[in-house]
Amino acid sequence: MSVGLTEYLTVAVVLFVIGFVGVLIRKNTLVIYMCLELMLVASTIAFVAFSRFNGTMDGNVFVFFILTVAAAEVAVGLAIIVALFRRRQTVQVEELNALKN
Amino acid sequence: MxxxxxxxxxxxxxxxxxxxxxxxxxxxxxxxxxxxxxxxxxxxxxxxxxxxxxxxxxxxxxxxxxxxxxxxxxxxxxxGERKPFSRPTAVAGFIGAALLAVCATSLLQGIGALETAEAGSAIGVGANLKHYADQLFTTYLLPVQVVGFLLLIAMLGVIVLSKKFEGLEDIK
The missing domain is CATH 1.20.120.1200 (NADH-ubiquinone/plastoquinone oxidoreductase chain 6, subunit NuoJ)
Structure with missing residues (x-):
């Protein structure tokens, strides 16, 4: 059986769900951030696969933009995490409960 | 192969x-x-x-x-100082498994429709660099500019976030 669109989409879906579960169950902010990136990468796989199998260019161009936005997002997010660590001395989400109660 | x-x-x-x-x-x-x-x-x-x-x-x-x-x-x-699985973690795992189930079901339902969009053995359009230039500088010209500004703003934001402002410390 030849590899088609379905197989690529399956990989994208599985990768997205793994990233989602990671965001939900991990306690370390940096690892949560990595799992968010994993979800972005999963969406890019779906984009490129659709683009390839439909013979259009738009999916590839969108992945271009996703890469750019992801790079900007990582820079800002990590700066926020560093600023947070400076004030609170922790990056574990269960200790960042200033809004609780 | x-x-x-x-x-x-x-x-x-x-x-x-x-x-x-x-x-x-x-x-x-x-x-x-x-x-x-x-x-x-x-x-x-x-x-x-x-x-x-x-x-x-x-x-x-x-x-x-x-x-x-x-x-x-x-x-x-x-x-990681991992704690044993707590109740929220179990709930989160269940939500993730449910999401996977939903995705798998919709994928399986769509398989018949997806097979019709079969690619030929011809090389894909993404292989040619000229196509990127054609799209990026005609159809997607405005998004390119917006993304450029986004990068600039992100750079400025990171500088502001990571700089220590001496005068602001007592306000905090």
Whole structure:
């Protein structure tokens, strides 16, 4: 059986769900951030696969933009995490409960 | 041959994604993320998007993972001090499994429709660099400009966030 669109989409879906579960169950902010990136990468796989199998260019161009936005997002997010660590001395989400109660 | 490569790269990607999630050490997670990105890049090559494969290595594996490792080193986190599974974690795992089930069901329902969109053996449009230029500088000219401004704003924001303002310390 030849590899088609379905197989690529399956990989994208599985990768997205793994990233989602990671965001939900991990306690370390940096690892949560990595799992968010994993979800972005999963969406890019779906984009490129659709683009390839439909013979259009738009999916590839969108992945271009996703890469750019992801790079900007990582820079800002990590700066926020560093600023947070400076004030609170922790990056574990269960200790960042200033809004609780 | 391409099919075998697909399964190798797919297993590499998913296996390292699982390793990112279950690894208690943040450094190991970042390195597993790196391996996963290499697998994704291989998948892009199989999809004839050579430029995106190279960009994936350059931007993600080169810049993003290096930044992650740098921050992990800067914050100096040792180990994960993982606690045993709590009730919220179990609920979260259940939600994730439910999401996977929904995705799998919709995928299985759509298989018949997807097979009609079959690609020929011809090389994909993503292989040609000229197509990128045609699209980026005609149809997507405004988004390109917007993304450029986004990068500039992100750079300024990072500088402001990471700079220590002496006068502001007492306000905090």
């Amino acid at each position: 391409a099919d075998i490569l697909f399964y190798i790269f797919a297993a590499m990607t998913i296996g390292s994604a699982v390793a990112v999630v279950i690894n208690p050490n943040a450094v190991n997670s970042a390195l597993a993320f790196l391996v996963g990105l290499l697998g994704v890049s291989g998948l892009f090559v199989l999809l004839d998007s050579f430029l995106l494969a190279v960009l994936m290595i350059l931007v993600y594996a080169g810049a993003v993972v290096a930044l992650f490792l740098f921050i992990i080193m800067l914050l100096d986190m040792q180990g």
